[in-house]
Amino acid sequence: MSYVEERIMELSNAENRRSQIYKLFNVLQQYNVTALKIDGRRIKVAENHWVNDFASCNYLGLDLDPEMQMDVKEQIIKWGVHPSWCRLVASPYIYQEAEERLADLIGVESTLIFPTVTLISIGVLPALVGKSGVLFLDKSGHETMYEAAKIARDNGAKLESFKQDDFKSLEALLIKHNDNNRKVILVDGVYSMSGDFVSLKNLIKLAKKYEALVYIDDAHGFGIVGQEPTADVPLGFKGNGIVKYHGLDYENIIYVGGCSKAYSSLAAFVGCSYKMRSFLQGFATPYDLSGPCPTASLATLLKGLEINEKRGGSYRSQLWELTQMALNGLRNLGFTVLNNTGFPIVYVVIGDNADLITTANILFRQGILVTVSPYPMVSIGQEGHRITLTAANTKSEVQQLLAAFAEVRNYLCEVGRFGIEMKSEISSVDIY
Ligand SMILES: Cc1ncc(COP(=O)(O)O)c(C=O)c1O
Incomplete structure (x- = not known):
């Protein structure tokens, strides 16, 4: 057995945080996704399969801003690609x-x-x-x-x-x-x-x-x-x-x-x-x-600060509107959603690791990428899907998100586990 095989064997029986997450690698389509192409917030993940990205934290959508992209080259010519x-x-x-x-x-x-x-x-x-x-x-x-x-x-x-x-x-x-x-x-x-x-x-x-x-x-x-x-x-x-x-x-x-x-x-x-x-x-x-x-990162940061002065306010108000649309839609479907601020992190509680895996795969098939958050990343009973919105998402993408969550709801209703009480809270973080 190779060194790494031995370590995997050893850790697969362990109950520690990393081992639990590692076990999900083989069953979750939403982990280790390779983006073959992007088109705005749509990602090609396989031949004939595109997903809408609700896992990116590029909140202002600056990653796709042409002004940001153009500025990088000028700074690289000035400073080289890497100091x-x-x-x-x-x-x-x-x-x-x-x-x-x-x-x-x-x-x-x-x-x-x-x-x-x-x-x-x-x-x-x-x-x-x-x-x-x-x-x-x-x-x-x-x-x-x-x-x-x-x-x-x-x-x-x-x-x-x-x-x-x-x-x-x-x-x-x-x-x-x-x-x-x-x-x-x-x-x-x-x-x-x-x-x-x-x-x-x-x-x-x-x-x-x-x-x-x-x-x-x-x-x-x-x-x-x-x-x-x-x-x-x-x-x-x-x-x-x-x-x-x-x-x-x-x-x-x-x-x-x-x-x-x-x-x-x-x-x-x-x-x-x-x-x-x-x-x-x-x-x-x-x-x-x-x-x-890298120079490119410093260049985009500087340009981003300039864009923030010019257009940051309008990007943030777009973001607020999309977040409200997602929040209201998910709450109207009956989900428990953790968000009392309107910040573009919208966390939908599923409440069980097995249901989390099944529903993550439903979402992926329906063309939705989210951050799947199992125990022990979060507490037991709080397992869920983290949706992050960006100013580069569209209303139509949010509608598709809601339609996919309607499918998740159908599944959970079918198995009799929609809207059940959350289990006791056990903290996922224990440093001792
Ligand atoms: C609250 C918080 N702190 C720190 C980090 C790590 O940030 P970085 O990637 O800059 O190390 C993250 C990453 O997502 C985060 O959410």
Whole structure:
């Protein structure tokens, strides 16, 4: 038996998270799909089979914007395809340009770009808490933060976790570690499965009381939620992130924005003070050990920021309309849909892994691609299909989505499992 065969054997009997997901590779048509061609948000996945894409997080549709596409070539001619220095040594000027524009947009002193949010968490979290600090993790926070927290734990830091919005438990934990002056609370700005927003005002108040920092992973929110929300524009203006949405400043916040979703660019950034920026340049490991963003990504980010100023508002209002159409349609069909914000993440609860697989395959046959979310990616009883909408989707595609979910409903009614109560909640995230 080869090394890899042995490992597969060993892990196929394990009950850990990865093994459970790996087992689905053979039964789910919606995993590891190869796009043979794209036409807007339609993807050719096999001869005579196209699917409508509701799994992309290119929320503003910038990936398909001709202005974005044209600009890449010009920057590549100027800078080469890849600045292959680590950032410690050198960065092309477009890095600085993008960092300054990002800082202006979100209203923070400075920003520091890395290729991904994952790399930021891996570098920044261990640097912030060192050997003796404590990380307080939101159980609904993104798994990449947990992975980064485990690196910090290997260095000696302590980990605690609390349920989303359970500030009473969080306060008890902060009291428990009151004597420790390295405390960092980790949350998502917009939760990646439910589209919920972090209750930032309460959280910041608590963090200030116990002198903790708040690290916000706003991979989804940046580009979509923004300042001064109104009844007519509930997600706010400019897409400048969850901190501005709540009308707060960055005093005790480390803000992390992702550009690979709304801005269709492989880049992410930390928003912080000049002093913190300089500290991270010295101590956040990927800054010196890992490679930089490709030129094309920096070019699309810069162009995206320009397009956001010109047309971002109209893309976001298109997106809002399509999301409302999907939300109302799915709720009218009788599905349980997690979304209380109108954010373009629309999560339909199916509530059982076996039904999830069958319904995922129904959707795929009906020409719909979604992000299938089984246990242990989510809690038991919360297994479901995550639909993400983008400004490049069309109303007719949303109609096809609803028609496909009507088929899912028919199937679940037939087997007598439509609309049954959700089972008990068991958290999918357990770091201990
Ligand atoms: C909330 C959240 N954080 C982090 C990530 C990882 O981002 P990146 O691909 O930039 O590492 C994701 C990816 O989907 C995410 O949803």
